[in-house]
Amino acid sequence: MKATFPHFGYDTYALKTFVEDLGAEVVLGPPASKRTVELGVEHSPELICMPFKITLGNLIEAMEQGADTLLMAAGARKCRFGYYHYLQEQALARLGMRYKLVPVAQYSPYAFVFQLIPSVFHVSPVRVVRAIAIMLEKSLLTQEFRVLLNRKRAVDFREAERLKKPALEMVEQARSVKAIRRARRGLDRMFSCNGSAAPGHNGRKPGLAVGLVGEIYMMIEQFANQEIEKELGRLGVEVLFERSLHHHLLHLLRLDRSYFRSQRLARRYLRECPGGEAMRTVGESIHFVERKKVDGLVHIFPFTCMPENIALEALQQLSEDSGVPVLSLSFDEHTSRTGLLTRLEAFVDLLKRKKRVQGSSRN
Template sequence: MKVGIPHFGFDTLALKGFIEELGAEVVLPPPTSKRTVEIGVKLAPELVCMPFKITLGNFAEALERGADTLLMAAGARKCRFGYYHFLQEQALRQIKQDFRLVPVSQYSASGFIFKLIPELFGVSPLRVMRAVCRLLVKSALTRDFRRLLNRKRAVDFAGAEQVKGPVMSLIDRARTISEMKRARREMVRLFGINGKRADIRIGLVGEIFYTVDQRANQEIEKELARLGAEVVFERCLYNHLRYLLHIDAGYRRSRRLARPYLAECPGGEAIRTVGEARQFVMQGVDGIVQVFPFTCMPENIALEALQRISEQSGVPLLYLSFDEHTSTTGLVTRLEAFVELLRRRKYARRVSGN
């Protein structure tokens, strides 16, 4: 079986490791590019959200590389995500017939471990459990890699870019828990941060695909780091898995913090977006950046709450909505202006002693 999966930022490494652990070959699509987006846009219904189009483009490119089985996360979230897999399969049939697209329901851990994955890969539930444990450890590693990368880039951009590739290969190669522990030690050594921090810290919130996937958000973390700002985040595969396993204290905290602004979940990750933004404000970040696809209804609702949080706390907010026409040049100009504003505000407050 040749399994194709869409990209999911640096966390793709952890998902790839999970499938390999189950004995299947992984066929990764090429890194998301202009071509990927063009394919997705051509095959998809016009008004569907961007994560649909990008992952559809990824699937088409994985099929070109020989994948015969495509795995797509599924499950209702009070938004369009619930029918992504169904429409994607129909769209892909326009270009290829001999493949299957398997929806991987996220919201039943027991169904996943005892039924879906054993039947699909022909393995025992015990082996699935071992693979899930390794997936958790590896996704914690990819999360910490991204944190260290953001921190290092903000103070030593060239140095961070130099070690990025070697550290990613280390993570990719680590299979067992002890190999992952060794990879972590080596990662920390290679990054060699020594307590240096950037003068500006920005909390990143928004729709999960756009917060996690660097190609989708046009490398927003990298661009902010180039301007000397460190991006902090909560949204990543590790926290999402813990949420699905009902062991994520962060989600409960987000719900509590979001409640005064959003009593009901309007779908997607709006609750998390609002809760995490409040948490970042309490942690003293200098600004908040929200990223989301242009037509994403839950994040547009969250935006109203974020605007109130920003007004009440005085912490500036930049919201960025993306579609297939978003230009990197325009994006970088907005990021430059935002970081400049944060820096001026910070120094003005320092001078006035507030």
């Protein structure tokens, strides 16, 4: 069995380890590129949202490399995401390739451990639980990697980009719980006390902090959001985020405290969950603004995303109430990089100016 799944940012490594732990061979397509998007767009309905197009392109490219079992996440019902696999199946059937598409329903841990995964991979539930434990550990590693990388970028962009490759290799190689823990310590050393590059070295601290909130795929898949974290880092901004595979997995196991907190906080603006991740987006934003004292919020979502458009209105209100600027960016395959960079630069300029004015008025 040659299993594949769509790329998922740095968390691809965590998912890959999971599938390999289940005894399957993983054939990943190339990382998403312009061709991926073109392939995806060609076989997608015109009005569908962007994650559909990229994931479909990923699957097609992986099939070209010989994958035969496609794992596609499924689940939530109020959001379009829960229906992706029906349409992807239709599209792939039209292409006439030989494949098996497995919709991985996420929202019932019991069915996942005892029925779905054992029936696909022919393994015992015990092994599934073990694989999940390792995936949890590894997704924590990738999350930490992102945090460290973002912090480093804000201080010393060049050094951070230089360290990225060896660090990612370290992340990829770690396969057992022990190795993952060792890698985590290694990353800590690499990004912080390794010689001179501690956060705040040269007396420079990251000047600005921005909270990144939005739809999970856009947050994690760096190709989809056009490496927004990197671009903000280049401008000297530390990007804080909370949405990650690790938190999502904990949420599926009903163990994620940040999720409950977000739900509680978001009630201030949204009394009823509109589906998708709107509540989390709003809750996280309030958390970032009030507890983490960020200078601004960047809200990213796919074009015409339904829940996030509701969240957008709530964020506008939050911005009005708290005085923290919000930049809402919707992405689709036509989003131009130059336009994005201009908007980010203008936003960061605004934040800098605001901070300066506030600083001088306080003195």
